[in-house]
Structure formats: C-alpha cells, structure tokens
Amino acid sequence: MAATQALKFLNASGIQVSLHPYEYDPNADAVGLAAAQALGLDPSLTLKTLMVEVDGKPGCCIIPSNRQLSMRKVAAAFGGKSAAMMLPAKAEKLTGYRVGGISPFGQKRIVPAVFEETACTAPKVWINAGARGLLLGIAPEDAMRVIKATQLGLVS
Template sequence: MASTQGLKFLEAQGVAVTLHPYDYDPDADAVGLAAAAALGLDPGLTLKTLMVEVDGKPACCVLASDRHLSMKKVAAGFRGKAAAMMPPAKAEKLTGYRVGGISPFGQKRAVPVLFDAAPMTAPKVWINAGQRGLLLGIAPDDALRVLAAQALPLTA
C-alpha cells in the first residue's frame, strides 16, 4: 500500500493508526458517506476534511461525514468574521492532495485545524489518509495533539 504524506507525518509523530482501504467511487454524491458505507463504519465517526477560508485565510475543518458545517460557527471558531468553502482547485494546490483524498495530516502547507466536537469523544475515528480510497483509524486525542487542533461545535 502506498504511503502518503499524511501517513509519513503521523509516523514521524509516533502515532499508531490502522489503515482501511476501500473502493473509491468518483461519482459518489458524498465521499465520506460512501467511504463509511463501503467499510461498514458509523458515518458519525467517519470524518471528512473540508478546506475553508476565514477572512480570506486558509483553514481546515474536520467533521462527521453525515454533518454539515455552520460557516458562522467556523468563522467564530477561527476568531474571524466570515467563512466560506475553499474552491477545490485551490484546496488541492494548498494541501498537495486531490479532492476526495484530502487529509488534515501532512498537508503541503500547514494551516490551522478545527475538529467538530461531537465525534471527538469516541475512542477512535476514521479520517482520510491522504489518498482516495484509504482511511486511517486514529484516537481523537492523537489527532488533536499532532495538529495542535481544537474540538469545537462546528455543525449546523
């Protein structure tokens, strides 16, 4: 299995993860939900990575695949006034990952990261490993620690 920048980053941090490959569906309406279904995982613990801009500055939000961001909460969480989704081409250039395979770990340019608080009380969550069709299982505390991230309510 190919090693991704995200997996290399986590290995360098000494974080143990489990790998969960699945058949990526490029036509899926919701990649995170399709991944959860393919692997038989709880969509509330299968997290998606969304790149946003807060007051024009890049940031990253990680939330359950069955939830939607509240841009008002995102802006407040990053102490800004306005938040919007980052255009896909800009997200790919900034992270070094392709849409559908964006991971919060090992991005080409480190940006501030917030996790939605709801799934972060579970013993394990699943997040994209940096490649389409590959999730990693990780303890939420490890994810927060290595990214210097906070867990705040981010969903509508």
C-alpha cells in the same frame, strides 16, 4: 499501497493508526458517507476534511461525514467574520492532496485546524489517509494533538 504524506507525517510523529482501504467512488454525492458505507463504519465517526477560508485565510475543518458545516460557526471558531468553502483547485494546491483524498495530516502548508467537538468523544475515528480510497483509524486526541487542532462546534 505506497505511504502517503499523511502516513509519513503520522509515522514520524510516533502516532499508531490502522489502515482501511475501500473502493473509491468518484461519482458519489458524499465521499465521506460512501467511504463509511463501503467500510461498514458509523458515519458520525467517519470524518471528512474540509478546507475553508475565514476572512480570506485558510483553515481545516474535520467533521462527521453525516453532518454539514455551519459557516457562521466556522467563522467564530477561527475568530473571523465570514467563512466560505475553499475552491477545490486551491485546496489541492494548498494541501498537496486531491479532493476526495484530502487529509488533515501532512499537508504541504500547516493551517489552523478545528475538530467538530461531537467527533472527539469516541475512542477511535476514521479520517482520510491522504489518498482516495484509503482511511486511517486514529484516536481523536492523537489526531488533534499532532496537528495542534482545537475542538469546537462546527456543524449546523
């Protein structure tokens, strides 16, 4: 499998990860949950990358695949008044990744990022590696450090 921008970015940053390919289901209702199930992983440690807009400015939220964002908490986390999910086409253009394969690492444009605090207590989490059907395993502190993310409560 060819190295994705996310993997190149992490490698250049000296971050060690494990790779976990799986059969991507384009018809899955919840891509993150489908990935967790396909790999036999805990959904609370299999994280999804969601692109948002807070007061019109882009942001990246990394949360457990079995949880939902609270837009009120997202707005507060980014110091704004209102938050909404970014439209898929805009998220793809901004990140350089396709929806279902968006990674917080190696995005085309650096945007503020926030990790859901409940996902930061485990020794390892699984996050999209920049391609549909490929997750990477990483220590949460390494993930947060390399993208200069903060950790706050984002889920309802």
